[in-house]
Amino acid sequence: MIKAIIFDFDGVIVESVGVKAQAFSMVYNSYGNEIISKVLDHHYKNGGVSRFEKFIYYHKSFLGIKLSKDQLKELSNKFSDFVVDKINSAPYVNGALEFIKTNFRKYDYHISTGTPQNEIEIITRYRKINKFFLSVFGSPEKKENHIQKIMESNNYSKDEVVFIGDSLQDKIAANKKDITFIGRIEGSNKQLLNEKYKVSDLSELDNIIKQL
Template sequence: MRYKNLIFDFDGVIADSVNVKTEAFRKMYLPFGNEIAGKVVEHHLNNGGMSRFKKFRLYHKEFLNIDLSDEEIKKLSDEFSSIVIQSVIEAPYVKNADKFLIQNKDNFRMWIVSGTPTDEIRIIVSAKNIDLFFQGVYGSPETKDYWTKKIIEDNRLINDETIFIGDAIADYEAAKFCNISFALRESSDNKKLFDGINGIFRFIDFDDLQKFLVDKQ
């Protein structure tokens, strides 16, 4: 099997930026108390890949018994963006991710599918000067299942030649939904979540992903 098409999540996979968003959620819910903020952080870490729109609606309903309107959710999302966007742009790359992109610009077709809003993730990717490496960059409010399926169908990709590289259950489920392979960028935050899942390649350093992909050729 030779992989030709790579679909990446962004936070925690290309950029080491998961903690930026964790702290933003904590900051926004601290006015409701430490216990609520702790519950929000725990859910956020266990549900990477879920859009912030869904998270805000869920957190207010489940933890505060407040039903948010779409307008209120947009306001919270805008506040969240103002807290995190520059920090994500400035976040370091996951180890050797930038080197991997440079080395493989002509070796693979690559896309980003993120839980971040599409407009925002495109701004971030452009500001980091890595947009030239990707065929497309996509985010919420559409789901990862939706974008992964659309990329495969619109580009007539062969499933066996396509792999989703992510760090969250939502990434793994998008790969399963589309019947493509999955590689896990493992961290202390997600290791337990994937303990019972076998048959996937796991890596920390992109040099290991490079070797895995080369060995598959």
Template sequence: MINIINKLAILWDFDGVILDSMPVREYGFKKVLEKYPTREVNLLLDFHKVNGGLSRYVKFRYFFKEIRKEDVSEEKLSNLAKSYSDIMRKKLVSKNNLILETINFIKENKSNFNMHIVSGSDNNELNFLCDKLIISQYFKSIEGSPTPKIELVRSLIKRYGYAPENICLIGDSMNDFEAANLNSIDFYGYNNPDLKNLNAVYIKSFT
């Protein structure tokens, strides 16, 4: 299926790879920004779809700075992010949201690889969801934003002493590809046909 047998560790993106969360994520942005014009919110959703690996903090800042062309305080960004996270904690805890072929692969190979999650999702929310979904035990570490994914990967490689050629990142966005590429590790695309155009391996299915 994929040339992964020679790897020591797998770094997993979360949204769209382990959890089918896109509809809920989109609902969350619409809900917390419901007082703003629909056209502007839709522009944010377009940005969100293309940049799935970026944190919500970056996306909310983009909404005000680039779409609305106005300054926004860190306090306001923090409040929006908290409201968004409250929705996610309620809506994403169902195991029905898990991508079963990915979870089955992880369970079947938990003894064959060191596995880590590196995500654009809020770190506290991410760990909360993994605990509620009862999947935390499969990963040596679970880390999210506001630290950018590129830095999360770089720090993880250093902390665990991995040689770049011995690890890979599996993700569904260009941000994941860039995080892998800039850290000189292999990238495997998944669950996003647009990634087939990259000079990278594409996983059609874990089954």
């Protein structure tokens, strides 16, 4: 019986994956369209990876530049300034807010996201959904560590927890901790099409969880 649901944030609760893509385009705009294309291709194929890891990878692999800590912080702040307001006003994934409000007494809710910790706390408070979640975890900590902490602090067994995400990294984190994974399939993202449990939006989530 499922007791707890761990949600990714971007692309699962809020339709904000495109906002992050816009931010990466903005950051790498001065390097030209070829670099932007490489950045966005990697970004879309590697959802769930923190922006810090992506900045380091993009600069080293595409530009031949090793970022200093100060440079990484500057890029991250620029990125954050761009995305927070846009994510605060981004629409919810269809069915997400309804599911969260309707079922929060039935299940424990947690968030595990690649968004920086301070930023996801600001966003959930602004959207007034923080009250529904027992815990909210962001980067730089890895998602498998989030899951481990959630399970240990709440004494959940593996068959009592489900993770819903929209990326291969979400699936990998859930598999590492041997918990059920539900994939959110959207648009051109085909990475999770073969998942046993999948939804096109969260209006379908309740029916899927009842099958577990």
